[in-house]
Amino acid sequence: MNKVTKAPHFTGNLPEHLQQVRRLLEKHAMATAVPPQQEIPGAERQELVDILLQKRHLNELQDKLDELYPSDIAFILEALAIGQRLLVWDMVKTDRGGKTLIKISDAVRGSLIAGMSQEELRLAAGQLDTDEIAALAPDLPQSVMRDVFKSLPIEGREQLRAAMAYPRDSIGALMDFKMVVIRADVKLATVSRYLHRFDDLPDHTDQLFVVDRDDQFKGVLPLSKLLVNRPETEVAALMLTDTLTLRPDDKAHHAARIFEHYGLVSAPVVDDEGKLLGRVPANTVLDFIRVEAEHDVLHLSGLQEYEDIFASVWKSAKNRWLWLALNLCAAFFAARVIGSFSDTIEQFVALAALMPIVAAIAGNSGNQTLIIAMRALARGQVTPGNTRRLLAKEFSISLLNGLVWGGIAGGFAYVLYKNWPLALVITGAILLNLLLGALVGMLIPLTMRKFGHAPVIVSGVLLAAITNSGGFFIFLGLASIFLIH
């Protein structure tokens, strides 16, 4: 367990690095694009100059890339179009390919792996720790994984098998095995001597993990305690035993919340029998939180996942289909509702102009309720005891907003059409549809709470479908009762 990676340290600013790489790529492209001028005397010399020029830019580019960390390279690769991306990738994949593949987004990883030989993939995987190999495994061909597995020492094989057995959203999948383990019955001086045998400590080592002879987890010794206390003190006297432990089967969300909440740097992972399995470092959790937050934003906008903006039209189009298909169904249902009132509209065509207002405003308002309710549920703020009160509150807000904005809409309608009954119908319809939006916005997450993390993408479409069709039905229904004689 004394495998060690270098802590990244950073000079300068990422967009600036990206700019420099772009400039060098353009210079190289321009040098390459000059046609060999065979008619002119001395053409051969000219050609040679061109080739040297191309080489110089490529060398400069290689130098530039050599000073970057894998996460920088990942960032830059994502920002480059396919041709340039593969050129840069060729220059880094041999020595930093593995770490870069770990850092890059799912959408772009495929485009890089597709162009690599089995041998190159084996080399890339060889640069990784077992927990990282496990993370990359779904994207690697089976035959490569078999070879990688065979090349590992027994301990590594066991770790890899363990890490791959956990689902992607579990603590087990975030866990790594790079930790420093000590015994409780030794003095701090002994611990210090032990640490001197390392070349470096693993990243995010803020504490040492204390276990007994059977690998049973006993507690943690923060480095700060090691540093401020007297060397003759025993570990047992200083170690924290009431520290948080994670289980490999826990949801990764759970760890994310705890790391955020307590600002942890690392946490031990322990199995049901109390055996120390590994640790979760903060950077892995941070990555997980970032990706999750991004997914929420993408799902709210009807995208299934983040797109490689340089990917093919076909691939991007498919990423957007689920949402469009759902919405088309909902829109058709709404169209059927309107269609059933075609006599009413024929008699009073102003209804056609005003009905989208009723649908739109309730859709927005219901969406607000939906998000508030989803957040409150996720934070455990909603209990069986206060659900009714919260529903009453959302209804009151909708009542208030219905009177205010429905009233304003009614006023406008009167100015346009000089028809009091019409103005009252639109005010009433907005009020009723806002109440419907609040009801649906609360009920969707309450009904879905048993599924854990509620599927944002479906909730939004469902809400829109109900407030649209409902709005048309309420408005045209009221109109056919009160306006058509």
Added chain:
Amino acid sequence: MNKVTKAPHFTGNLPEHLQQVRRLLEKHAMATAVPPQQEIPGAERQELVDILLQKRHLNELQDKLDELYPSDIAFILEALAIGQRLLVWDMVKTDRGGKTLIKISDAVRGSLIAGMSQEELRLAAGQLDTDEIAALAPDLPQSVMRDVFKSLPIEGREQLRAAMAYPRDSIGALMDFKMVVIRADVKLATVSRYLHRFDDLPDHTDQLFVVDRDDQFKGVLPLSKLLVNRPETEVAALMLTDTLTLRPDDKAHHAARIFEHYGLVSAPVVDDEGKLLGRVPANTVLDFIRVEAEHDVLHLSGLQEYEDIFASVWKSAKNRWLWLALNLCAAFFAARVIGSFSDTIEQFVALAALMPIVAAIAGNSGNQTLIIAMRALARGQVTPGNTRRLLAKEFSISLLNGLVWGGIAGGFAYVLYKNWPLALVITGAILLNLLLGALVGMLIPLTMRKFGHAPVIVSGVLLAAITNSGGFFIFLGLASIFLIH
């Protein structure tokens, strides 16, 4: 600079703590609610029992709260209705009030501060570090801040003045002053002896900061290097000098991206003359990232900020008005567009039923483009050189989606109305409106890029307004040309 706080350590699970607090509060409420039964003999004794019972529950509650950390208490306070919240707050505000106020969300903080006396607020602020006081300052009355300022030592006053001078979204506002500072020309043994004089090291101390006599920043010494190297080595030989430094005027976003990108635990903040001012620890950045990500989701849903779900109806309603008002204006504009085609609709009422489909699907599709473009811009993936290509790609996706989904919509329309021209008009209108959505979805963020973080809330409304009105105009326009004779 040797001020120290205890690292939080955690036993158990947060929703469970919340449950326990809720149960105790309910028992207390029930005990309080029992009316004194004065008609029955022995009533006085009964009353005493009731009072004892109430007291017992309150004592249990106090014990429970005493074992929780400020961030736990903040979480629990947010999940309680106003009455219970203030009861719990009374039990914790004296000894952990300050730290809890720091951890709680903006929406709930106000409700707690409103009920505190000036003296209590002074006490709460007295429990905080200067950087935390600065963060709380906007919510505290001026007179309290004056007293707090006077009570600080000179160094603290300077730090507070400095921290308050920086805007809320700058590195300066995230900075703290709890760091261990050493010189370059000493041996590791001397550093170790120096550290032994501390009771504990500040949270998130993963490295020591090296400065010269004039406080000029020279580099950092990671604790891991201190622990693995020989005591007689000089700091100068081991310290990292090419480490990342932040400036207090930099945007906090900048730090957030760097911490995420490199998985840092802390980073030094240095002024223009190279003087070390403070450090930014990872937990502060993590908080910032979380709040920002939450704001993005809230803004996408048309909420200005996170709501205290137990706040008054009036307050919550106002939080939702901006979005509703903007949408109402947009919807009215769309209504005017439809109104100008009332003759066409009168002649062919099926148009009224079908027109929302055209608007809805292009709004969704444009929103997808908008989010992709905003993300790509934020990551520096869009350059003047490739803007045209990306626009062409989004157009191609819309063309493809227009043919697919427009075709499906046209097919359905034919099934419903048995009218080929109508089916072709709806297909054409969806195709054109998807192209409009792609254009607007790209142009809005490109135009707004100079404002930095593009205002999500406005972009969404603007896009919806254009695709709605545009959709009605295109569909009804095509219909009045091709369907009405």
